[in-house]
Amino acid sequence: MARRPSTTDGERATIRDVAARAGVSPSTAARVVAGNYPVAQATRNKVLKAMRELDYVPNAQARALAKGGTKTVAFIMDDVTGPSFAYIAKGVEQQAAAEGRLCMVFSSHGDPGRELAIVETMREHSADAVILVGGGSLADAYRQRMISFAHALDKSGSRLVLAGRPPLDADVPTTVVEYDNEGGAFAVSSYLLSHGHRRIAFIGADAPDEAPSTTKAHRFGGFLRAHAAYGVTHDPDLVVPSSFTREAGVRATKRLLAAGREFTAVFAGTDMVAAGVLAALREAGLRVPEDVSVVGYDDIPLAMDVCPPLTTVHIPTEEIGRAAVRMALHPEEPQYLLLGTHIVVRASAGQAPGLSRS
Numbered sequence: 001m002a003r004r005p006s007t008t009d010g011e012r013a014t015i016r017d018v019a020a021r022a023g024v025s026p027s028t029a030a031r032v033v034a035g036n037y038p039v040a041q042a043t044r045n046k047v048l049k050a051m052r053e054l055d056y057v058p059n060a061q062a063r064a065l066a067k068g069g070t071k072t073v074a075f076i077m078d079d080v081t082g083p084s085f086a087y088i089a090k091g092v093e094q095q096a097a098a099e100g101r102l103c104m105v106f107s108s109h110g111d112p113g114r115e116l117a118i119v120e121t122m123r124e125h126s127a128d129a130v131i132l133v134g135g136g137s138l139a140d141a142y143r144q145r146m147i148s149f150a151h152a153l154d155k156s157g158s159r160l161v162l163a164g165r166p167p168l169d170a171d172v173p174t175t176v177v178e179y180d181n182e183g184g185a186f187a188v189s190s191y192l193l194s195h196g197h198r199r200i201a202f203i204g205a206d207a208p209d210e211a212p213s214t215t216k217a218h219r220f221g222g223f224l225r226a227h228a229a230y231g232v233t234h235d236p237d238l239v240v241p242s243s244f245t246r247e248a249g250v251r252a253t254k255r256l257l258a259a260g261r262e263f264t265a266v267f268a269g270t271d272m273v274a275a276g277v278l279a280a281l282r283e284a285g286l287r288v289p290e291d292v293s294v295v296g297y298d299d300i301p302l303a304m305d306v307c308p309p310l311t312t313v314h315i316p317t318e319e320i321g322r323a324a325v326r327m328a329l330h331p332e333e334p335q336y337l338l339l340g341t342h343i344v345v346r347a348s349a350g351q352a353p354g355l356s357r358s
Helices: 016-023 028-035 041-054 060-066 082-098 111-123 140-155 181-194 212-228 246-258 271-283 319-329
Strands: 072-077 102-107 129-133 160-163 175-178 200-205 239-241 265-268 294-295 312-314 338-339 342-344
Touching: 016 028, 072 082, 072 111, 072 319, 082 102, 082 271, 082 319, 102 200, 111 140, 129 319, 140 160, 160 271, 160 319, 175 181, 175 319, 181 200, 181 212, 181 265, 181 294, 181 312, 181 342, 200 212, 200 246, 200 271, 239 246, 239 338, 246 271, 265 271, 271 294, 271 312, 319 338
Parallel strands: 072 102, 072 129, 129 160, 160 175, 175 338, 200 239, 200 265, 265 294
Antiparallel strands: 312 342
8 A cells, every 4th residue: 555645654644645645736635625615526536535545534623713613512511420411411412413513521520620721721722612510619719710711701702601500690791501409409308308207318518628519509508498498407417428429328328327317318419329328228228218218319310220219309401401502502592591390209208207108
């Protein structure tokens, strides 16, 4: 096989290599690749043949810049393995494709500093929209930096999108797609309280040494508001800091049991946390819901498959993703949307022990 002209073995072919192989000028080869200028069919065929022989892959970003924009949507989440994030990402990708945009996915690993760095990088690359999903930090320094980025993105014709988190401020140019996070927590906590539970553990609060999260704060806020509405004083010893993972749910439940805390129900911060709670209770020989009721949050598919099936709060995850892209790319639309949540009642929660189940 002939060697690539003007390249070193193993290097990626350039448009100049394609032009040399086809016997045309680089500008003509570039026109064929871009497809935005008439080129004689015979010449086009030679360039296409050279591209195949050299395994030439056009630089999508360079082509987009040449047309006046990157045509990309950036999506930044806490953890790519998080099921609820994955379904929001699905909605983002579907709508981005429908709008003719590429979707770039990043993980912040729960680090506010890394999230800020990714936003800055996407601003430099002129992404059409930068979508942040999940809980944001409540730290003032983080908030002020994000406000600055929102203004910078707006000036460059881009958009900062907050998906599943509250607005930064009334006058900050952002697209906001919220869901009723606190309302969902209030409703599912009220469900437990209405079934006679008075000692409800909350697993998924912020740890004292971590930056407060909007998602955790709002879910805990709904939990507290429900107790106040029912005239029930919650026990601070039943509030356990935890990340939103199954393993964290296992560890937190074991700590509660080892400490001898008395509780008849558990509000798990997410369905993944609830899966860990169920496992730890089962290992301890406790029945659900006969001995302890368990509720979660998110309504991911796993919620139907755990044993027993999980009572939880449904979030319209895919619609959050689709709306985030649609609104950001169509600024003539309203730039704030609040989506509802609702309880999905399954078999993991019932009457408090000692009360009639009729």
